[in-house]
Amino acid sequence: MDEQVKMDWERCVAFHGHVCPGLAIGFVAAQIALKMLPDLGDEPYDSKRGIVSIVQNDACGVDAVQALFSSTFGKGNLMFKDHGKHVFSFIRRQDGHGVRVALKYGAMDNERHQALRVKLMEGAATTAESEEFYKLHEEISIHLLEAPPEEHFEWRKISFELPKGPKLNPTVQCAFCGEGVMEQRARVRDGRIACPECVEKYESRVLVLNK
Ligand SMILES: [Zn+2]
Ligand SMILES: [Zn+2]
Known part of the structure; x- marks a missing residue:
């Protein structure tokens, strides 16, 4: 690992709080994107627009x-899709060209690591097993970082239409709790x-009443 990459990894570990294979997955996906970003479109990559x-x-x-790209919900440059997939896309703001990086199926399989994790979660692991788990945890992370990226990942160029300009989100008042809510997110229940x-509380109450 070169010096800059090592420093970046340490920054991510500090932000996340521990070394783990999951963090390494996100880190390598981001490294792939960093390499690709300059070649995605005809114009040079404008890192200021990010x-x-x-x-x-x-x-x-x-x-x-988040740590590497300073992508956050607050700035609107982090979008979450609840798909349960190890897939990360990175889109240049300037022209919508980007790269989609996916962890290969089975790339993280390690039976021993998985078995120890289950034991640990059940509180049934011995001290030795717990130590073995954390050792493996770290080894898998380091392997992910050091292996050629194509061993664990596949990626392709994509284009994505980013929403233009700041979103206007008028606030309306919820008739049930009296709090304000983004109009887009509001629903109608009982004509209100x-x-x-x-809505969640209402639906669960209806479910109980229907029993
Ligand atoms: Zn973690
Ligand atoms: Zn409410």
């Missing part, structure tokens, strides 16, 4: 993406405006 990251999971790897939180 990228939008689209993550299809909310696991450890997302923290590497309801926020998603009240």
Whole structure:
């Protein structure tokens, strides 16, 4: 690993709080994107405008993406799709050209690591097994970082239409709790405006009443 990559990895570990294979997945996906970004379109990559990251999971790897690209919900340059897939896309803001990086199926399989994880979660692991788990955990992470990226990942260029300009989100009042809610997210229940939180409560109450 070269010096810059090593420093970046340490920054991600500090942000995330521990070394783990999940963090390494996000880190390597981001490294692939960093290499690709200059060659995605005809214009040179404008790092000032930066990228939008689209993550299809909310696991450890997302923290590497956040730390490396300063992608955050607050800035609108982090989009989460709840797909439960180790897939990360990185889109240049300037022209919508990007790269989609996916972890290969089975790339993370390690039976011993998995068996130890289950034992640990059940509280049934001995001290030796727990030590073995964390050792493997770290070894798998380091292997992910050091192996050629094509061993674990596949990627392709994509184009993505990014929403233009800041979104206008008028706020309306929920008739059930009285709190404000983005109009886009509001629903109607009993002919009245309801926020998603009240919709959830309403639906579960209906479910109970229907029993
Ligand atoms: Zn983690
Ligand atoms: Zn409400």
